[in-house]
Amino acid sequence: MPEPSPSPDARGKFLLPVVGLLVLALLVGAGATMWLGGSLADGPAVGGSFSLLDGDGKRVTDRDLRGKYALVYFGYTFCPDVCPTTLNQVSEALDRLGTKAGQVRPVFITIDPARDTPAVMKQYVSAFTPRLLPLTGSDAEIADVARKFRVYYAPHRTGDQPGDYTMDHSSVLYLMGPEGKFLAPLRADAPARELAENLSKQLK
Numbered sequence: 615m616p617e618p619s620p621s622p623d624a625r626g627k628f629l630l631p632v633v634g635l636l637v638l639a640l641l642v643g644a645g646a647t648m649w650l651g652g653s654l655a656d657g658p659a660v661g662g663s664f665s666l667l668d669g670d671g672k673r674v675t676d677r678d679l680r681g682k683y684a685l686v687y688f689g690y691t692f693c694p695d696v697c698p699t700t701l702n703q704v705s706e707a708l709d710r711l712g713t714k715a716g717q718v719r720p721v722f723i724t725i726d727p728a729r730d731t732p733a734v735m736k737q738y739v740s741a742f743t744p745r746l747l748p749l750t751g752s753d754a755e756i757a758d759v760a761r762k763f764r765v766y767y768a769p770h771r772t773g774d775q776p777g778d779y780t781m782d783h784s785s786v787l788y789l790m791g792p793e794g795k796f797l798a799p800l801r802a803d804a805p806a807r808e809l810a811e812n813l814s815k816q817l818k
């Protein structure tokens with residue numbers, strides 16, 4: 615007679631839950647890793663590819679901005695207060711950065727392309743700093759880039775004429791790395807000195 619082996623039933627009752635837990639732990643671990651890897655591989659949650667027009671009507675894409683940090687702001691030239699104030703702070707902050715400012719390209723993207731043609735944009739940014747790159751495009755191109763940067767904007771009627779409107783819009787400075795990856799949001803309402811300090815910390 616063969617020796618009696620431990621009852622397979624008893625062993626199964628002990629092992630199955632343990633094996634089950636191990637498999638579950640492995641699946642959860644693998645899932646979390648895949649999820650993290652996937653979201654990183656999908657690219658930045660803020661920013662992405664775009665193709666817009668500069669002040670001369672020339673095409674500029676996100677790839678053209680590579681190699682330098684980009685400080686991106688969305689607004690419009692008819693903005694009565696927030697946009698001009700922000701752009702003033704940006705140009706003053708860059709002045710304060712001294713030679714480091716050469717690493718940063720400030721970019722102003724309109725969310726009012728109907729009025730902000732390349733020529734209007736070019737004229738407008740020249741009042742702030744020659745470093746500032748103005749970008750506009752079709753309604754669809756602007757909607758696309760705004761969505762990628764999570765920018766909110768909407769027209770606000772002020773009268774009966776077609777041009778009687780202002781634009782509500784979110785106001786954030788987006789610092790993008792030299793590879794085009796989103797690095798940090800910077801407060802658009804910060805004084806120039808604070809903005810310069812925040813910027814300086816981010817630059818290599």
Ligand code: NI
Pocket residue numbers: 689690693694695696697698783
């Ligand atoms: Ni504005």
